[in-house]
Amino acid sequence: MGGTGKGSHLIRLLSLFLLLAGLVEMVKHEDFKTCSQSSFCRRNKAFAEKQLSSHASSPYALEEATIKFDAGILSGVVKKTLKNGGIVELPLQVTILKSGVARFTLDEQRRRDLNIVLPDGKEKRVNKARYNEAEKYTIVGGLEVDTQVEMIKRDGDTIINYGPAGSYSVRIEHAPLKVIFSRDKEEQVIFNERALLNMEHWRPRPTPKDAQEGEEAASTTDDNGEDTTGMWEEDFNHKPDSKPRGPESLGLDITFVGYGDVYGIPEHTGPLSLKETTGSDGAFSDPYRLFNTDVFQYEYDSPMALYGSIPFMQAHKAGSDVGVFWLNGAETWVDIQKTHLNPLSFSKKKAQSTETHWVSEAGLLDVFVLLGPTAPALYKTFGELVGFTRLPPLFAIGHHQCRWNYESEDDVLDVTANFDNFDIPYDVIWLDVEYTVGKRYFTWNKDYFPDPVRMVDALDATKRKLVAIIDPHVKVDNTFPLYNEAIAGNHVIKNADGNPYEGQCWPGLSVWPDFTKQETCAWWASWFHPSKFEGSKSNLHIWNDMNEPAIFSGPDISMHRDSLHQNGWEHRDLHNMYGTLMVKATYEGLKARDKEEPKRPFILSRSFWAGMQQYGAIWTGDNMGTWEHLESATATNINNGIAGMSFSGADVGGFFDDPPRDLLARWYQAGAFYPFFRAHAHIDTKRREPWLAGEPYTSIIRSAIVLRYSLLPTWYTAFHEASQTGMPILRPHFVVFPDDVDGFKVQDQYFVGDSGLLHHPVVKQDAKSISLYLADNEPYYCYHTFDLKQGRGRHTVAVPDLTYNPLFIHGGHILVRRDRQRRSSELMRKDPVTLVVALDHAGQATGKLYMDDGETFKHERGEYILRRFEAVGERIASTNLHAEPHKAKTYEESIISVRVEKIIVLGYAGDVKRARVTQSGKTHEVDVELVKKLSNGRKVLSVRDPAVLVSQDWQIELI
Ligand code: NOJ
Numbered sequence: 001m002g003g004t005g006k007g008s009h010l011i012r013l014l015s016l017f018l019l020l021a022g023l024v025e026m027v028k029h030e031d032f033k034t035c036s037q038s039s040f041c042r043r044n045k046a047f048a049e050k051q052l053s054s055h056a057s058s059p060y061a062l063e064e065a066t067i068k069f070d071a072g073i074l075s076g077v078v079k080k081t082l083k084n085g086g087i088v089e090l091p092l093q094v095t096i097l098k099s100g101v102a103r104f105t106l107d108e109q110r111r112r113d114l115n116i117v118l119p120d121g122k123e124k125r126v127n128k129a130r131y132n133e134a135e136k137y138t139i140v141g142g143l144e145v146d147t148q149v150e151m152i153k154r155d156g157d158t159i160i161n162y163g164p165a166g167s168y169s170v171r172i173e174h175a176p177l178k179v180i181f182s183r184d185k186e187e188q189v190i191f192n193e194r195a196l197l198n199m200e201h202w203r204p205r206p207t208p209k210d211a212q213e214g215e216e217a218a219s220t221t222d223d224n225g226e227d228t229t230g231m232w233e234e235d236f237n238h239k240p241d242s243k244p245r246g247p248e249s250l251g252l253d254i255t256f257v258g259y260g261d262v263y264g265i266p267e268h269t270g271p272l273s274l275k276e277t278t279g280s281d282g283a284f285s286d287p288y289r290l291f292n293t294d295v296f297q298y299e300y301d302s303p304m305a306l307y308g309s310i311p312f313m314q315a316h317k318a319g320s321d322v323g324v325f326w327l328n329g330a331e332t333w334v335d336i337q338k339t340h341l342n343p344l345s346f347s348k349k350k351a352q353s354t355e356t357h358w359v360s361e362a363g364l365l366d367v368f369v370l371l372g373p374t375a376p377a378l379y380k381t382f383g384e385l386v387g388f389t390r391l392p393p394l395f396a397i398g399h400h401q402c403r404w405n406y407e408s409e410d411d412v413l414d415v416t417a418n419f420d421n422f423d424i425p426y427d428v429i430w431l432d433v434e435y436t437v438g439k440r441y442f443t444w445n446k447d448y449f450p451d452p453v454r455m456v457d458a459l460d461a462t463k464r465k466l467v468a469i470i471d472p473h474v475k476v477d478n479t480f481p482l483y484n485e486a487i488a489g490n491h492v493i494k495n496a497d498g499n500p501y502e503g504q505c506w507p508g509l510s511v512w513p514d515f516t517k518q519e520t521c522a523w524w525a526s527w528f529h530p531s532k533f534e535g536s537k538s539n540l541h542i543w544n545d546m547n548e549p550a551i552f553s554g555p556d557i558s559m560h561r562d563s564l565h566q567n568g569w570e571h572r573d574l575h576n577m578y579g580t581l582m583v584k585a586t587y588e589g590l591k592a593r594d595k596e597e598p599k600r601p602f603i604l605s606r607s608f609w610a611g612m613q614q615y616g617a618i619w620t621g622d623n624m625g626t627w628e629h630l631e632s633a634t635a636t637n638i639n640n641g642i643a644g645m646s647f648s649g650a651d652v653g654g655f656f657d658d659p660p661r662d663l664l665a666r667w668y669q670a671g672a673f674y675p676f677f678r679a680h681a682h683i684d685t686k687r688r689e690p691w692l693a694g695e696p697y698t699s700i701i702r703s704a705i706v707l708r709y710s711l712l713p714t715w716y717t718a719f720h721e722a723s724q725t726g727m728p729i730l731r732p733h734f735v736v737f738p739d740d741v742d743g744f745k746v747q748d749q750y751f752v753g754d755s756g757l758l759h760h761p762v763v764k765q766d767a768k769s770i771s772l773y774l775a776d777n778e779p780y781y782c783y784h785t786f787d788l789k790q791g792r793g794r795h796t797v798a799v800p801d802l803t804y805n806p807l808f809i810h811g812g813h814i815l816v817r818r819d820r821q822r823r824s825s826e827l828m829r830k831d832p833v834t835l836v837v838a839l840d841h842a843g844q845a846t847g848k849l850y851m852d853d854g855e856t857f858k859h860e861r862g863e864y865i866l867r868r869f870e871a872v873g874e875r876i877a878s879t880n881l882h883a884e885p886h887k888a889k890t891y892e893e894s895i896i897s898v899r900v901e902k903i904i905v906l907g908y909a910g911d912v913k914r915a916r917v918t919q920s921g922k923t924h925e926v927d928v929e930l931v932k933k934l935s936n937g938r939k940v941l942s943v944r945d946p947a948v949l950v951s952q953d954w955q956i957e958l959i
Contacts, residue, residue: 027297031237032304032556035286039230040200040249041333044359046227047251048196048335058195061175062092067153072096072145074160078106078177080199082224088201094170094179098144099381100163102170102181104191106365107132108201111248116202118244119232125498126244127568131363134329137516137577138610142384168371181322183371187257188322189315191367196253196357199365205232205246239555242496242562245570251359252367254324259315260352261734261744264323264642265290265334267308267608267620270301272635272732272747274313277303279337287333287357292576292607294550294557297624297656300632305556307548307621308608309576310643312382314375315354318739321372325382328360329577329609331561361561362573375735376727382644383726387614389646391723393600394854395465396541396617397715398427398825399705400678401689402467405434408448409455415689416462420823422691424702425709427824429459430467430543430680439507440480441470442533452535460539463826467604468535469543472582473510473551476502482527486511491520493571494564501563504553505546512549515581516565516574524582525589538594541602542586547579548607579607580615587615599855604676608645613722617647617676625654625685630667631763635747637674641728647719649676658686661693662765662802665700669805670761672708673752675715675729700803706821707805711757713816713833713849718753720850720866729753737775742793746773754848756813756838757783760806762799770806772797778840779936781906783807786932786940788907811907812840814847814869819902829854832901833950837871839907839938845871848881849950852891862887865895865951874910876903877955878948892951900950903943905958907934912958917946919954928958 035041050056059081066077073095080088089109096102107130110116114128149162158172163183171180179191191197206220206228220228231247233240256262261273265288276283284302290309298306311326313334326332335357368385372378401419406412412429419426437443444452459466474483474492486492492511493501500511513520530536548558555561561572571578583605590601603616612618620636623629633650640648652671653659659667668690671677681688690701708715718729728735731751733743749760749772758780760770772795774780780789789795789808797806809815814837822828837845852864865888866881882888915928926947931940941958948954 027295027299027304032293032295033236035289035333037236038331038333039234040247040361041287041359042229043200043227043247044198044249044251047198048253048357051195056195058176058178058192058197060090060177060192060197062172062177064174067158069151069153071147072149074151074158077109080201084223088199090199094160094172096146096149096160096162097142098146099142099384100168100371101142101381101385102162102168102369104179104365104367104369106199106250108199110202117204119205125496125564125568126570128245130248131330131569131573133516133569134327134363134366134574134577137574137581138327138329139385140387140611140614142381163371181369181371183373188320188371189324189369190255190257191252193255194253194355194357196251198249198251200247200249202246202248236555239560241555241560244496244562245362248362249359250328250363250365251357252365253355253357254367256315256322256354256356258351259317259322259354260338261317262313262315262336262354262356263734264310264313264639266310266640266643266645267306267636268303268639269299269306269632269636270303271745272638273745274336275303276337277335287335287359290332290334290576291556292548292558292579292609294546294548294621296622298622300624300626300628307606308579308612308618308640308645310608310610310645311358312610312643313356314378314642316375316734316738316744317351318741321375321378321738323370323372323378323382325368325370325385325610326358326360327366327368328363329574330361330363330572331575332358332360334358362570375738376725379644379726379728386611386644388724388726389613389644389719389722390615391600391719391859392617392647393602394712394716394825394829395427396602397675397712397719398677399425399708400428400430400467401426402430402432402678402680403687404432404681404683406431407434409450412455412466413458416459416464418689418691420462422698422702423821424690425705425821425823426464428465428467428541430469430678432469432683433471433506435468438475439471440475440477440482442482442527444534453537456535456537456540460537463824465539465541465602467541467543467602469545470586471506471544471546472512472549473505473507473546474513475507476509476511483511485523486513489519489523491517491523493559496562496564498564501559503551503559505551512559513582514565515578515585516569521581521585521588524585525592528586528589528593530593536593538599542590543604544579544583544586545606547582547605549578577609579605580609580612583612583615597856597858600857610644613645613647617649618645619648619676619678620650622655622682623651625657625659625663627663627763627765629654630663630670631748633670634750634761634763638728638730638732638747638750641675641730644726646722646729647675649674649678651678651680653679653681653688655680655682656685658688661697664688664693665697665704665802666762668701668704670763672704673759673761675719677708696802703803704805709821709825709828710817710819711752711815712825712828713818713851714752714755714757716854717816717848717850718755721753721848727753733773733775740775743773743775749773751810755815756810756847757815758808758810762804762806767799769796769798771795772806772808779811779838779907780808781811781838783809786906786934788934788936790936809836809838809906811838812845813838814845814871816847816849825854830895830898832899834902834904835869835900837869837876837903837905839871839905843873843907843909851895851950853894858891863891864888865892867950871905874912874958875955876905877953879953895951896949898950900948901945903946903956904931905941905943907938908941908958909938910958912941914959915943915946916957916959917948917954918956919948919952925959
């Protein structure tokens with residue numbers, strides 16, 4: 001990225017000129033630290049470079065005499081030997097979980113014992129231990145220890161065999177410490193292979209006399225050869241960070257043996273298969289950064305941090321998947337490098353490996369190793385640890401209309417009316433910050449919103465919802481009840497000096513609730529009660545924005561790291577978790593609001609951390625209205641889903657700028673295939689509701705939205721599957737075809753859940769064609785025309801005009817849609833469905849359908865239907881998959897009128913005119929129409945109104 005010499009000088013001058021001329025807008029790099037500006041990242045990088053260039057061995061060793069093994073948990077002491085001969089003791093624990101996951105934890109004895117002296121004055125406030133509460137706020141299950149496993153301690157190493165039939169093992173080489181995780185005797189994941197383990201131990205702060213007069217403690221090297229720069233204080237953009245606990249970062253190299261592709265660690269732009277950040281050409285020049293922050297006008301191909309962080313990485317190769325979860329909510333950097341093998345060498349290592357290097361600023365070293373062996377197994381075990389996507393209310397997967405800002409009640413109701421006038425379905429209208437009195441959340445500006453209850457009721461009458469924004473910054477204003485309660489109740493984050501931490505955000509000077517405190521969460525939740533927040537009825541839902549937290553006056557546009565949460569933890573310890581803790585408190589508030597039968601809350605959050613999927617959706621923040629941002633959103637959304645955060649989308653149209661109308665239309669076509677589908681725009685942009693685009697654009701946008709609505713049963717079924725299994729909703733090729741090496745980097749198309757729908761958004765201006773990748777030889781049917789594409793490899797598919805949105809159905813799948821267009825999802829709930837049966841080459845297909853009331857928690861008590869459809873030969877049948885069908889009775893009765901009104905069969909080989917329908921022991925016959933002959937001689941048929949019920953078993957025979 002950076003450059004030297006005359007050329008780059010010229011480029012900088014040119015950029016400056018363009019900037020001044022207002023021709024390009026760009027991210028303010030100077031607001032955000034690079035690795036070299038972050039002292040702990042720089043120190044770890046320098047350590048790594050030194051270790052690698054000198055081939056030095058690791059100064060860490062597991063002391064054999066300390067090793068104990070008790071009921072699935074190995075404990076011992078790792079000793080770090082300093083250059084001066086000193087020893088630092090690091091308690092180690094390796095825990096084998098019943099799920100087949102191994103957990104590796106390193107702490108620091110001296111900090112654990114609190115046996116350290118902090119600089120004056122900080123003593124009482126700052127917790128001296130390494131942060132150990134990430135588990136408390138993140139892990140929701142899957143921690144049952146496998147007490148049956150056995151440890152084999154030998155001279156020099158210790159082995160634990162575990163996992164299915166003992167096929168997994170972890171071998172710990174004692175000195176130097178190296179940890180090798182294997183499956184079926186094959187090495188998969190190695191810790192400290194490259195000797196980069198680095199636990200920055202506590203040391204006393206050098207007294208001023210240790211440093212020479214006038215020399216910054218910053219520029220010295222200590223007697224362990226470590227650069228002490230920034231160890232005890234750091235300044236970024238004149239924003240100081242006092243570091244009372246001194247250096248406490250942790251670094252570890254993790255090698256994925258034989259894995260050429262790694263994915264995940266959102267949130268970033270850039271490719272799906274993560275780029276190298278060090279080493280080869282074309283790589284990013286900085287590590288991937290995980291630090292939730294508000295990046296104004298972010299770049300579309302960059303390892304820079306964005307709004308969310310999930311330190312989960314998946315490594316994939318043909319026939320195998322493994323992953324690691326780095327449980328650390330502090331700022332984290334991840335370097336990625338691939339091994340470059342010489343094909344002529346005699347080395348045993350034949351496949352490319354990925355070498356990663358993880359560095360966090362503070363806390364325990366706590367890593368979960370998941371040995372797959374498949375992607376579904378990986379997602380399942382990861383989901384058990386951090387939580388699965390919670391099934392959202394149905395409306396939340398409909399179409400959302402947002403802008404900064406809808407200005408008044410009239411504006412909101414006008415927009416709603418226009419959606420109806422222009423016949424465009426929509427479920428939710430959004431209010432951004434301007435609805436409040438001076439960005440004091442939970443208040444309404446009555447000049448423009450005189451009667452929130454009336455407005456919410458008016459929306460309800462049209463079966464629409466309102467989402468209102470509530471940010472975490474609380475305006476400092478002693479006439480503002482929220483602020484007064486926050487201070488009086490001791491709910492706010494403190495400065496290092498013990499006073500409330502204050503910073504600048506939308507309302508001016510603000511304070512931030514400490515969502516690590518239970519009492520604070522309960523207090524926050526109470527504000528969603530209609531007695532405190534007018535209009536907070538069950539069709540009002542919430543947008544938690546700016547919750548990284550974004551702080552305009554803070555370093556990295558966020559909170560000073562040395563501010564204090566409860567129990568003396570510094571903000572640095574848990575920064576990346578903050579936003580999700582806020583959303584959790586909001587969720588509890590919304591849920592508690594309905595006394596009778598709680599409705600499922602919907603919350604959109606900008607910040608996220610592992611487990612956010614239990615509370616709502618996220619979006620990719622302030623993107624630009626450019627083709628590049630449209631293109632890059634696909635991989636970003638997929639990678640969010642890989643790490644469990646499937647309910648993700650990007651602002652349709654782009655947040656900044658006025659997108660040209662063709663781009664807007666293309667974005668709606670892409671957005672209709674984001675799990676979270678919302679149009680949004682910056683306050684300075686022109687209004688761009690779909691009808692303003694004019695024809696043909698309005699019609700193109702309408703079609704995209706109508707397509708989304710007709711496929712809601714399929715989307716909802718995919719969400720249900722994610723809620724049970726952790727499977728991503730946007731499914732990339734490498735997940736669906738794990739052995740197809742050519743698909744590992746495919747990132748411009750993806751499948752929707754298990755439906756067989758394959759979408760390839762058009763993301764290039766004036767595209768005349770797309771290159772569609774097919775991973776197998778099954779038929780793929782064009783969704784719109786049913787025409788065939790077949791043959792493994794790349795196909796050039798013509799894009800005749802803007803109306804064409806490339807969508808295919810993979811042969812072998814049955815999907816469900818609803819063909820009657822309605823104003824909103826609620827109005828579709830009792831509509832009949834259409835089944836699309838896309839036969840594979842053998843004439844077979846299967847599919848699933850999940851349905852429930854779409855709004856309450858009754859599904860958790862079994863009130864839902866789960867059907868399996870199967871087509872074999874001449875027979876198509878629906879059977880029950882609900883394990884406890886008696887629990888579904890009430891729901892089933894409520895949808896007893898919902899029937900299958902049409903079955904479209906794609907790729908049928910025979911000749912039929914009639915179908916025999918059997919349900920509840922009764923039989924009747926209906927007509928079968930020939931819709932089309934396909935290029936392979938097969939046919940598209942339509943079974944007209946078989947009148948079978950979605951909730952019941954039935955069977956249809958083509959005769
Ligand atoms: C930042 C969010 O990213 C954006 O979507 C929102 O419109 C503004 N904050 C104003 O609330």
